[in-house]
Amino acid sequence: MSSTLFNPNLPLNEAKTPPASWYRSIYQDQQERRSVLANNWQVVAHLDELKDNSSFVSGCAGSEPWVITRDQEGQLHAFANVCRHNGTQVADGAGKQEQLVCPYHGWRYELNGRLAKAPRIGGVADFSRDKYSLKPLSLQVWGPLVMISSQPHATQLQLDELTQRLDAMNWTGLERITRRTYDIQCNWKVFVDNYLDGGYHVPFLHQDLSAELDLKGYKTELFEGYSIQSVAGQKEAGDRLAGDALYAWVYPNLMLNRYGNMMDINVVVPLSTESCRVIFDWYAEPGLSEDFISASLKSSEQVQKEDIYICERLQVGMGSIHFEPGPYAPTVEMGKYQFHQMLAADLKRS
Numbered sequence: 057m058s059s060t061l062f063n064p065n066l067p068l069n070e071a072k073t074p075p076a077s078w079y080r081s082i083y084q085d086q087q088e089r090r091s092v093l094a095n096n097w098q099v100v101a102h103l104d105e106l107k108d109n110s111s112f113v114s115g116c117a118g119s120e121p122w123v124i125t126r127d128q129e130g131q132l133h134a135f136a137n138v139c140r141h142n143g144t145q146v147a148d149g150a151g152k153q154e155q156l157v158c159p160y161h162g163w164r165y166e167l168n169g170r171l172a173k174a175p176r177i178g179g180v181a182d183f184s185r186d187k188y189s190l191k192p193l194s195l196q197v198w199g200p201l202v203m204i205s206s207q208p209h210a211t212q213l214q215l216d217e218l219t220q221r222l223d224a225m226n227w228t229g230l231e232r233i234t235r236r237t238y239d240i241q242c243n244w245k246v247f248v249d250n251y252l253d254g255g256y257h258v259p260f261l262h263q264d265l266s267a268e269l270d271l272k273g274y275k276t277e278l279f280e281g282y283s284i285q286s287v288a289g290q291k292e293a294g295d296r297l298a299g300d301a302l303y304a305w306v307y308p309n310l311m312l313n314r315y316g317n318m319m320d321i322n323v324v325v326p327l328s329t330e331s332c333r334v335i336f337d338w339y340a341e342p343g344l345s346e347d348f349i350s351a352s353l354k355s356s357e358q359v360q361k362e363d364i365y366i367c368e369r370l371q372v373g374m375g376s377i378h379f380e381p382g383p384y385a386p387t388v389e390m391g392k393y394q395f396h397q398m399l400a401a402d403l404k405r406s
């Protein structure tokens with residue numbers, strides 16, 4: 057096999073990891089934004105951001121600006137945040153308002169996407185406001201999370217087994233407490249790969265964390281479109297890592313960690329071929345003490361720093377003329393291979 061190709065059809069114990077071009081080429085990056093990120097479900101918001109009628113939240117997923125609204129009747133909508141006049145992003149940030157108004161030429165849209173007013177457009181041949189609604193995206197609410205797909209009629213994500221396990225861990229009884237954003241000098245897939253190595257790196261890179269976990273019981277299970285890594289808990293009730301821990305990944309860029317009294321949701325989006333942004337949202341059981349939460353966030357931050365350190369070192373190593381794809385560790389890296397196989401299938405379809 058040429059070192060510039062990835063073969064997704066080999067058994068795990070014969071497969072080789074993807075070539076450096078997957079992590080370094082501008083062509084690959086552009087193809088992924090269209091065929092992988094825009095075409096699959098992505099978590100972009102949290103239900104608590106859209107509690108009130110007439111609220112909205114907006115952002116950018118890969119190269120696709122989006123806006124989600126809750127209209128005056130309480131109905132949720134997702135749109136491409138792209139004005140139908142010249143393409144300016146209409147909504148900015150989040151807030152509450154009765155209409156979305158483009159800051160460039162004042163085009164106004166109802167929260168259901170319909171164009172309400174377009175100033176100074178009189179005289180345009182065959183103009184009809186009906187033809188200029190904001191373009192709808194698919195929307196799915198999953199537990200406390202709001203997901204979109206840029207495909208207008210995307211099939212809803214099926215996450216039955218994962219949802220059952222999270223329901224049993226009371227994930228919808230938690231409250232979102234804080235968000236932190238990390239910009240990292242690595243391709244977005246380096247961060248995902250690191251997450252999906254089945255705990256392989258934990259004893260080497262996260263020595264404090266591994267002292268708290270029984271890594272012998274660490275396991276990875278593969279499902280269609282997602283994987284679940286888990287480790288049986290051995291801590292006392294009240295400890296940060298008490299009970300079982302579940303680390304779920306949903307293709308392509310969502311990671312959800314449920315442990316003890318807390319949960320964190322991580323979404324990774326590309327900034328460039330060799331940099332990405334990871335958005336962490338922490339949830340906690342109501343009523344936890346400030347001290348408990350700040351100690352927990354501190355431990356989490358430590359693990360995150362260690363992961364950033366290694367991801368940035370990997371990105372540099374992959375840029376070497378001496379880099380070539382290596383093997384997957386067959387007993388632990390099955391989730392990583394699944395990710396690469398799914399990516400290869402999406403890229404082939406495009």
Ligand SMILES: [Fe+2]
Nearest residue numbers: 250257262363
């Ligand atoms: Fe890690």
